[in-house]
Amino acid sequence: MRKRITEFLLINLGLLLVGIGIALFKIPNHFATGGVSGLAIISSSFFVRIDVGPMMMIINILLLGIGYFFLGSDFGSKTVYSSFALSGIVWIIQKVLPLSQPLTNDMLLELIYSIIFPAVGSAIVFNCNASTGGTDIVAKILSKYTNLNIGKTLLLTDLLIALGAGAVFGVKIGLYSVLGLILKAFTIDSVIEGLNVSKQMVIISARDKDIRDYIVNRLNRGATIYKAEGAFTHSQENVISTVVSRRQAIKLRSFIRSIDSSAFITISNTSEIIGKGFRNIDS
Known part of the structure; x- marks a missing residue:
């Protein structure tokens, strides 16, 4: 209602x-x-x-x-x-x-x-x-x-x-x-x-567990975590991908920089997000 x-x-x-x-x-x-x-x-x-x-x-x-x-x-x-x-x-x-x-x-x-x-x-x-x-x-x-x-x-x-x-x-x-x-x-x-604009963030950090917990427990958002291999070092890293609002993106970016100054972050705009927490598929 x-x-x-x-x-x-x-x-x-x-x-x-x-x-x-x-x-x-x-x-x-x-x-x-x-x-x-x-x-x-x-x-x-x-x-x-x-x-x-x-x-x-x-x-x-x-x-x-x-x-x-x-x-x-x-x-x-x-x-x-x-x-x-x-x-x-x-x-x-x-x-x-x-x-x-x-x-x-x-x-x-x-x-x-x-x-x-x-x-x-x-x-x-x-x-x-x-x-x-x-x-x-x-x-x-x-x-x-x-x-x-x-x-x-x-x-x-x-x-x-x-x-x-x-x-x-x-x-x-x-x-x-x-x-x-x-x-x-x-x-x-x-x-x-x-x-409708939201922020899609891709994060590579040694503190991935802390970042994941912050996204889920503090921002009440979901995230996808997958393994990736660095082209230069060939080391295995956990990559976190999440979609958040503008305000949440600022909070998440500040949190990541406070715990891991060497973290790699990419942030891009996206205007059509469909699914739980965003727009419903029938709207």
């Missing part, structure tokens, strides 16, 4: 960040960098009495209906919730902080913030095994009926939306939207890797 509550809170935090980026930066500048928000920004220019938030809700309902018709119930409850919750968050922010013009006169600065907030928010949502829905459904339909994979169809869908912004709001906005689309993809990947 605690895990579910934490996941629910994280999803809503991610959606709030996405909503801030959309309401405060994308909408005032007409940045349509793909997704339902991009479609809603373009559509709202034709239906001036409908705000972007409610327009997102309408589009999400239509897309979920289309997705159910073509794909069946091939999208999870968390994605359905995220789709509607995001629409509501954008609508509330628009009502609480109505903007008739951009916050600043620097369009590039506005574009950067319109990418950072949604990218960080989307990464948090994706990390909880959910998505903000919307054009993901269109991409899945295109992937099902063409030879393109889901990544390419999603990029194609978002690119068409960005180009649509150029057709409706002018070439300048279109170019900024395409640039934002490219930056968004790289930013989301970087944030997801940062959220």
Whole structure:
């Protein structure tokens, strides 16, 4: 139950960040960098009495209906919730902080913030095994009926939306939207890797038993121990391999240096750890 509550809170935090980026930066500048928000920004220019938030809700309902018709119930409850919750968050922010013009006169600065907030928010949502829905459904339909994979169809869908912004709001906005689309993809990947990063440590030391005990009893982590032969000395050594968090890596490194200053340690970043103590295989 605690895990579910934490996941629910994280999803809503991610959606709030996405909503801030959309309401405060994308909408005032007409940045349509793909997704339902991009479609809603373009559509709202034709239906001036409908705000972007409610327009997102309408589009999400239509897309979920289309997705159910073509794909069946091939999208999870968390994605359905995220789709509607995001629409509501954008609508509330628009009502609480109505903007008739951009916050600043620097369009590039506005574009950067319109990418950072949604990218960080989307990464948090994706990390909880959910998505903000919307054009993901269109991409899945295109992937099902063409030879393109889901990544390419999603990029194609978002690119068409960005180009649509150029057709409706002018070439300048279109170019900024395409640039934002490219930056968004790289930013989301970087944030997801940062959220999941752990440290893989390989240790060779004469005090291997003390190090093993510290890892198991003090850090509550596991380790793999195997025999290796030195290429120069041909001596047999015990090699310890373990995966720990950033903070645990600092503690372990300090402990090793305090008991064996000649220990050999390699530390590398890894962002996809699946198993007990880390991410579950189904998450």
